[in-house]
Each structure stands twice: as structure tokens, then as C-alpha cells.
Amino acid sequence: xxxxxxxxxxxxxVSEGASVMFTKSTADGIQGxxxxxxxxxxxxxxxxxxxxxxxxxxxGVHLEVAVVKSRFQRHFRDDELDEARGPLATDEPxxxxxxxxxxxxxxxxxxxxxxxxxxxxxxxxxxxxxxxFPDVAPALRAIREAGLAVRIASNFDARLxxxxxxxxxxxxxxxxxxxxxxxxxxxxxxxxFRAACEGLGLPPDRVLCVGDDPDTDVRGAVDxxxxxxxxxxxxxxxxxxxxxxxxxxxxxxxxx
Ligand SMILES: [Mg+2]
Numbered sequence: 001x002x003x004x005x006x007x008x009x010x011x012x013x014v015s016e017g018a019s020v021m022f023t024k025s026t027a028d029g030i031q032g033x034x035x036x037x038x039x040x041x042x043x044x045x046x047x048x049x050x051x052x053x054x055x056x057x058x059x060g061v062h063l064e065v066a067v068v069k070s071r072f073q074r075h076f077r078d079d080e081l082d083e084a085r086g087p088l089a090t091d092e093p094x095x096x097x098x099x100x101x102x103x104x105x106x107x108x109x110x111x112x113x114x115x116x117x118x119x120x121x122x123x124x125x126x127x128x129x130x131x132x133f134p135d136v137a138p139a140l141r142a143i144r145e146a147g148l149a150v151r152i153a154s155n156f157d158a159r160l161x162x163x164x165x166x167x168x169x170x171x172x173x174x175x176x177x178x179x180x181x182x183x184x185x186x187x188x189x190x191x192x193f194r195a196a197c198e199g200l201g202l203p204p205d206r207v208l209c210v211g212d213d214p215d216t217d218v219r220g221a222v223d224x225x226x227x228x229x230x231x232x233x234x235x236x237x238x239x240x241x242x243x244x245x246x247x248x249x250x251x252x253x254x255x256x
Pocket of ligand 1: 036037038039040211212213
């Protein structure tokens with residue numbers, strides 16, 4: 001069995017300065033891959049801030065997209081931090097309330113925040129609101145050809161199921177999608193990763209988790225006994241985590 005990454009042998013990969021690209025041990029012996037959804041496979045298109053600003057405009061409130069973007073980043077991050085300080089327990093009503101809090105905070109000026117929330121909740125539950133990154137389809141094909149099991153595993157709610165089902169690139173990994181609101185715990189809680197491994201029918205040490213968040217996707221996975229690999233799409237070059245910059249570099253074993 002050979003290991004390839006982005007078309008070159010793993011032995012050709014080197015560390016870049018203090019950054020740690022993945023090594024063979026990151027993926028040696030894996031039999032399954034767990035992929036995060038948002039930021040890893042899919043991206044909101046048009047961007048979140050534009051969609052929120054348009055919802056405000058429909059109620060006669062004109063907000064700069066840059067202002068909305070800054071507010072969204074702050075309130076989303078604060079909400080995530082609050083969650084991380086708590087038990088990381090979740091369910092469908094909890095996710096619904098969480099997004100109502102975020103929308104209400106970001107669009108504080110709109111006269112009918114409930115209407116804005118309903119519109120945005122519906123929008124982001126539709127596949128047309130999302131696009132797949134261009135490296136997704138080839139990576140899924142390589143994973144499949146390598147004979148590896150694969151699951152999408154996301155901090156999301158049941159809407160993710162219809163989003164995934166409607167995106168052609170993801171059609172072959174539609175089910176079962178592992179969703180935090182259905183598991184009962186959000187990443188990085190170990191119960192989430194246990195559920196993902198059970199979904200794959202594999203022990204944690206045979207599973208590689210790949211995602212764009214260092215804490216929830218990589219450190220959380222490693223703490224739960226999986227391997228973890230950061231997808232560093234934006235060149236942040238983490239100093240202490242194995243990473244790839246594209247799904248084209250995924251360490252997929254090739255059976256020869
Ligand atoms: Mg993500």
C-alpha cells in the first residue's frame with residue numbers, strides 16, 4: 001500500500017518552518033475518515049453577511065455588509081465560547097434557540113426580528129444557499145477508491161441533511177450524516193466522536209477526523225482517541241497541529 005498526498009509521496013513532504021504538515025503516522029492504518037461540513041466541505045454562497053444584510057433590507061433597514069460581517073463573527077464566536085464553557089449538550093430546540101439569539105443580536109435594528117430569523121433559518125436549510133469547495137468531489141472520489149469508509153460529522157442541526165442531499169458533490173455520502181443536535185453533544189465533546197466512530201463501525205484509532213477548526217475538529221478528535229488533521233484553507237499555518245491546505249492533500253492510502 002502506498003500513501004499519496006496531493007500527488008506526491010509522503011516521504012517528499014517536509015515541515016515548513018515551525019509548522020507541522022501531516023506525517024505518515026497521522027494517517028497510517030486508518031480505515032475511515034470523518035469530515036467536518038462547514039468550512040471543510042461546504043461554504044455559504046452568497047456569504048452569510050450578505051444574506052443577513054438582505055434580510056434587514058427587506059424590512060427597510062440598510063446595514064453595511066462589513067458591519068454585519070463583524071457583528072456576526074463576534075456573536076457567533078461568543079456563542080461558541082459560551083457553548084465550549086458549558087457541557088456541550090445540544091438538541092434540535094437548543095440549536096434553534098441558539099440561531100435565534102445570534103440573528104437577533106446581529107440584526108438588532110430590524111422591526112420584526114422573528115421574521116428575519118424565520119427567513120434566515122429557512123435560507124440556510126436549503127442546498128442552494130451552499131456551495132462545495134472545488135477540492136471536495138475529487139477528494140471523496142479518492143477516499144472511495146481507497147476503500148475507506150467516510151462520514152460527514154458536523155455541529156449543525158437536522159437542516160444539514162437536506163443541504164447535503166441537495167449538493168451533487170456530496171450525494172454519495174448523504175447518509176448517515178452525524179449531526180450534533182441528533183447525537184446530543186457538540187464537537188469537541190468525546191461523545192460526538194464516539195458516535196461518529198460507531199457510525200463508521202470502526203475503533204477511534206482507525207479513524208481520521210479532518211476539519212477546519214483546530215479545537216473542535218482536531219484537538220477534540222485526538223482527545224477522543226481519533227487521529228486529527230487540520231484543513232488550513234486560509235494559510236494560518238498552525239504551529240502545533242498536523243495540517244493540509246487542501247483536501248487534494250488528504251493522506252489517502254492507495255491500494256496497489
Ligand atoms: Mg468547520
